[in-house]
Amino acid sequence: MTDTPVPRHIPDRLDKPFSSAIFSWEALLVAVAVAIFAVNSFASPYFLDAWSLSDLTFNFTEKALIALAMALLIISGEIDLSVAAIIALASTMMGMAVQAGAGTPVLVVIGILVGLGCGAFNGLLVTRLGLPSIVVTIGTMSLFRGVAFIVLGDQAYKGYPSSFAFFGQGYVWWVVSFELTLFLVAAVIYWFLLHRTSFGRRVFAIGNNPVAAQFSGVRVGRIKFILFCLTGLMAGIASVLITSRLGSTRPSIAQGYELEVITMVVLGGVSILGGAGSIVGVVLAAFIMGLVTFGLGLLNVPGIVMSIFIGLLLIIVIALPIVWRRVRRERFT
Amino acid sequence: MKALLRYREVWLLAAIVVLIGLISMRFPGFANPGNLRQVFNDTSILMILALGQMVVILTRSIDLSMASNLCFTGMVVAMLNAAHPAIPIPLLIVIALLVGLVLGAINGLLVWRLNIPSIVVTLGTLTIYRGATFVISGGAWVNADQMSPDFIGLQRAAFLGIPVLSWIAILVIALFFLLMTRTALGRSIYAIGVNPTASVYAGIDVGRTKFIVFCISGMIGGLCGYLWISRYVIASVEVANGYELNIIAACVIGGISIAGGIGSVGGAVLGALFLGIISNALPVINISPFWQMAISGSAIILAVVLNARGERRQGRIILRKAEAA
Numbered sequence: 001m002t003d004t005p006v007p008r009h010i011p012d013r014l015d016k017p018f019s020s021a022i023f024s025w026e027a028l029l030v031a032v033a034v035a036i037f038a039v040n041s042f043a044s045p046y047f048l049d050a051w052s053l054s055d056l057t058f059n060f061t062e063k064a065l066i067a068l069a070m071a072l073l074i075i076s077g078e079i080d081l082s083v084a085a086i087i088a089l090a091s092t093m094m095g096m097a098v099q100a101g102a103g104t105p106v107l108v109v110i111g112i113l114v115g116l117g118c119g120a121f122n123g124l125l126v127t128r129l130g131l132p133s134i135v136v137t138i139g140t141m142s143l144f145r146g147v148a149f150i151v152l153g154d155q156a157y158k159g160y161p162s163s164f165a166f167f168g169q170g171y172v173w174w175v176v177s178f179e180l181t182l183f184l185v186a187a188v189i190y191w192f193l194l195h196r197t198s199f200g201r202r203v204f205a206i207g208n209n210p211v212a213a214q215f216s217g218v219r220v221g222r223i224k225f226i227l228f229c230l231t232g233l234m235a236g237i238a239s240v241l242i243t244s245r246l247g248s249t250r251p252s253i254a255q256g257y258e259l260e261v262i263t264m265v266v267l268g269g270v271s272i273l274g275g276a277g278s279i280v281g282v283v284l285a286a287f288i289m290g291l292v293t294f295g296l297g298l299l300n301v302p303g304i305v306m307s308i309f310i311g312l313l314l315i316i317v318i319a320l321p322i323v324w325r326r327v328r329r330e331r332f333t
Numbered sequence: 334m335k336a337l338l339r340y341r342e343v344w345l346l347a348a349i350v351v352l353i354g355l356i357s358m359r360f361p362g363f364a365n366p367g368n369l370r371q372v373f374n375d376t377s378i379l380m381i382l383a384l385g386q387m388v389v390i391l392t393r394s395i396d397l398s399m400a401s402n403l404c405f406t407g408m409v410v411a412m413l414n415a416a417h418p419a420i421p422i423p424l425l426i427v428i429a430l431l432v433g434l435v436l437g438a439i440n441g442l443l444v445w446r447l448n449i450p451s452i453v454v455t456l457g458t459l460t461i462y463r464g465a466t467f468v469i470s471g472g473a474w475v476n477a478d479q480m481s482p483d484f485i486g487l488q489r490a491a492f493l494g495i496p497v498l499s500w501i502a503i504l505v506i507a508l509f510f511l512l513m514t515r516t517a518l519g520r521s522i523y524a525i526g527v528n529p530t531a532s533v534y535a536g537i538d539v540g541r542t543k544f545i546v547f548c549i550s551g552m553i554g555g556l557c558g559y560l561w562i563s564r565y566v567i568a569s570v571e572v573a574n575g576y577e578l579n580i581i582a583a584c585v586i587g588g589i590s591i592a593g594g595i596g597s598v599g600g601a602v603l604g605a606l607f608l609g610i611i612s613n614a615l616p617v618i619n620i621s622p623f624w625q626m627a628i629s630g631s632a633i634i635l636a637v638v639l640n641a642r643g644e645r646r647q648g649r650i651i652l653r654k655a656e657a658a
Contacts, residue, residue, distance in 0.1 A: 081578075131637050134395075135591045138578055139633030146627025153623045251623075256575070259397075259456060272450045302472065304570060308464030315443065315457040322447050 025269035025321075029284040032317070033291060040295035047298055054175035056294040058245070060264075061179040062238040063257055064286035067264040068190040069234040071282045073227045074265055075194075075207045077274030078133040080122060080228065083235040084257035085144035090114040090239035092148040095157025095249040104164045111240040112233065118144055119232015123225040133228075141258070148251040157249040168245025179241055183286075186234075191279040203227070207274030263314050264289055288313070341588040341640065342599040349607055356610070359618040370495065376609025377502035378557050378564065382576075383583040383601040384509045385553025388546045390584055391526045393593030394451035396547060398440060399554045400576035401462035406432045406558030408466045411475040411484075411568035418481040425484070429559040430552050436462060437551010441544035451543075459577065467570045477566035485563050498560060505553075510598045522546060526594030582629060583608055586636040607632065 040047045047053075066083050073080055090111045097110050122140055126133045170178045194200040205213040206220050214220050243249055268285035270277030289310060296306045357364045382399060389396045410429050413420060436458070443454040477485065488498040513519040521542050524532045529539055562568045587604025589596030608629055615622050 125634065125638075129638060129641065131641050132591050135585050135637045136634065138581060138585070139630050139637065141578070142582070142626050142630025142633060144630075146624070146630050149623040149626050150621070153621065259459065263456060263460075266453055266456070272453050302467065304464050304467040304472075306464075307460040308468070311457040311460035311464065315449070315454065315461075318449050318453055319443070319447050322449070 026278065026280050026284060028317070028320070029267075029269070029281060029288060032313075033284060033288050036288060036291045036295060040291060040298070043295065044298040047295065050175045052294075052298075054171075054177060054180075056290050057177060057180045057183075059293050060286050060290035061177075061183040062241050062245075063261050063264060063289075064283070065183055065186055065238050065241070066231065066234045066257075066261045067268070067282050067286060068186055068279065069227070069231040070261055071265045071268065071270050071277055071279060072190070072194055072200075072203055073231050074262075074270050074272060075274055075277045076203050076224055076227055077207045077210060078126060078224055078227065079137065079262070079272075080119075080231045081134065081137040081258045081262075082118065082122060082141040082144055083231060083238075083261055084254045085141040085148075086115050086118040086232055086235035087239040087242060087254040087257065088148040088251055089118060089144040090236050091243045091249040091253050092151050092157070092251065094160075094239070094243055096151065098157060098160055104161050107160070107164055108167070108240050111243070112236040115232045115234070115236015115239060116229055117232070119229045119235070120225070122232065123228030126228065127221040127225045145251065152249070152251045158247065160244070160247055164244050165247065166244070168241045168243070179245075182237075182241075187279060187283050194279055199223070204275060207271075207276070209275075260289070260310075263310060267314055267317055342597060342603060344639075345586070345588065345600065345603045345607065349603060349610065352607070352610055352614075356614045356618055360614075363614060363617060370499070372609055372613045373502075373606070374496050374499045375613055376605055377498050378560050379579065379583055379609060380502050380602050380605040381505045381553055381560070382557050382580045383587065383605045384505060384598060385550040385557075386580045386584050387587075387589050387596055387598070387601040388509075388513075388522055389451070389550045390581075390589050390591060391522050391593055391596055392543050392546050393526050393529065394444065394543055394546065395455065395581070395591075396437075396440065396550045397452065397455040397577050398436070398458040398462055399550060399580055400573040401459045401466075402433055402436045402551060402554030403558045403561055403576070404570065404572040404574075405436065405462045405466045405469075406555040407562035407572055408470050408475070408558075408568045408570075410559050411480065411562045412470065414481055414484045415475050415479040418484075422483050422487050426556070426559055429555045431555070433551045433553070433555015433558065434548055435551070437548045437554065438544070440551065441547030444547060445540040445544040448540075451547075463570065463574075466572075470568070470570065472570065475562075475568040480563070480566060485566055488560060488563055498564065501556075501560065505556075506598060506602055513598055518542070518545065523594055526590075526592075528594075579608065579629075582633050585633050585640075588636070588640050590640065604636075 070080060070083065093114045094107045094111050097107055102110070118140070122133070122137055125131055125136045125140070167178060172178050172181045194203065202213065202218045202223055205216065205218055206223060210220050239254075242254060246253070264285050265277075265282055266272055267288065268277065268282035270282065292309055292313065293303075293306050296309065297303075353364050353369075362368060382403070386396060386399060406429050409432050410425050413428065414425060440451070440454055440458055443449050444451050488496060488501070490497050492500055513522070521532065521537045524535060524537055525539050525542055532539055561573060565572075583605040584596070584601055585591065585604070586607050587596065587600035587602070589600055589604070611628055611632070612622075612625055615625055615628075
């Protein structure tokens with residue numbers, strides 16, 4: 001009844017002691033990144049060079065762009081395995097547009113819109129029909145890439161306009177590439193969205209308990225739909241970048257990227273079960289994966305052997321805190 | 334009749350019959366017994382793999398590493414055969430089963446002991462096992478001329494007019510049928526999928542059972558490693574790359590719920606057959622094989638839409654989470 005405002009401060013989060021910040025996931029990732037960086041600079045004389053480090057970023061920025069949106073999606077308890085197939089389909093559509101004589105601005109718009117459309121299709125199937133996203137996106141993964149195969153077969157699209165090459169090959173300033181700039185800007189936007197807006201709080205709420213979130217007035221279906229659209233959108237942007245970087249389109253483009261993107265997200269500390277994670281962690285994980293693959297590449301380690309390191313890194317980084325907690329508990333009891 | 338229609342396997346079987354009918358309209362020879370036997374044989378490996386994946390999915394887990402396991406084990410037996418052609422093939426098959434078992438047990442231990450979600454574990458081992466294949470082979474291939482005639486010939490030998498490969502598939506199907514319907518382990522696997530919490534109260538060791546299903550899927554991956562290599566007579570790092578999703582697709586089309594607890598041996602077999610028929614039929618009815626991917630993708634989406642309708646009626650939740658007690 002009383003309209004007097006209650007002078008009460010509800011903190012956004014509880015104060016954390018400094019020790020917990022040291023042992024946080026992000027701190028662990030920073031330590032891993034620094035260690036890999038140090039090992040790399042000792043192992044190869046070519047590593048500590050501005051252009052080398054700039055090349056390094058091309059390894060992961062495209063995947064990392066998708067990982068930003070995928071992180072939100074996984075936090076909300078869903079997953080999208082079709083992102084690599086979306087890249088293929090969007091790239092194919094851009095190739096068709098080139099054939100029809102489209103210019104660079106039209107190509108970019110087509111790439112992004114196709115990505116958005118594919119994401120919306122996934123989102124509709126998951127939210128409207130209440131289907132499990134892992135199965136839906138395995139299906140659409142075959143469907144999207146399948147359409148690319150139907151259109152292209154064993155052919156390839158080439159002949160992209162030279163102005164189109166800027167997105168994947170251009171530099172904004174000195175060694176700072178357009179891809180890296182775009183990724184950093186996107187990272188800030190996603191960080192703000194997830195950690196500083198009510199939308200972000202709702203995403204966490206949905207991931208922790210979708211039923212409770214629904215009863216609290218969160219439009220679970222709509223938010224999940226938006227997240228699928230965002231993931232598709234980022235895949236569309238990644239498609240523009242990768243097509244521009246390679247200058248050609250084959251239906252097998254970006255094969256296997258979906259698993260690398262998810263590895264990045266999980267390595268970044270996002271719980272695969274939903275409800276927890278941070279953008280800072282994902283960005284750090286992206287840099288770590290770039291450092292590992294590039295460092296090993298300088299040492300002439302074949303790509304397939306690098307994947308062992310990525311796989312081991314994934315399992316070890318996940319297992320380490322669990323083992324650590326268990327050891328500590330046993331010591332104190 | 335009405336009771337029969339309740340089973341989704343019956344619907345799937347009907348869909349397959351209709352599919353064969355449609356194909357026969359374009360290509361009359363497709364439905365003759367000789368050709369269907371061929372289709373069955375072509376699909377044998379996928380059927381066996383789908384059964385291995387099924388037991389994992391039934392417990393609400395997933396094994397993404399099966400195709401990499403297949404690739405690694407296949408390389409091991411191919412290199413053994415190339416280096417020591419004197420090793421009898423049955424012994425090689427036992428080795429394949431054991432290698433697969435070890436790889437599966439690694440997955441299982443990580444899931445059981447460290448409680449890491451299976452999708453994360455097997456995402457990691459998916460790349461590790463395939464990378465390990467490169468390490469042991471040094472990137473080299475094992476070609477047909479390096480393999481012994483027995484190694485290649487065993488699965489092609491006919492017994493009662495049917496190739497040994499098909500017999501192996503039939504044997505595996507029978508074993509899985511017995512496992513799922515006649516053993517306590519089979520019941521536990523279903524119970525864990527339907528309600529893990531209630532399973533704990535019923536005295537089922539959920540972690541250990543998950544470990545066992547990963548051992549099973551690992552052994553199946555190993556067995557198929559030998560079968561795949563001896564069928565396509567080439568062992569390389571690229572073998573079955575991305576095939577893990579085909580295996581899961583076969584399970585989904587076969588009506589196995591990714592949420593666990595729902596699914597049957599018949600469903601997995603029919604799901605695999607459905608995909609096998611499509612890939613066999615496209616060339617003979619003059620559709621470019623490039624259509625196959627989009628068609629199986631559409632089939633998966635359709636199947637999951639139809640399955641979801643059947644899964645709507647849910648049982649009462651009697652017990653809440655285990656921690657509550």
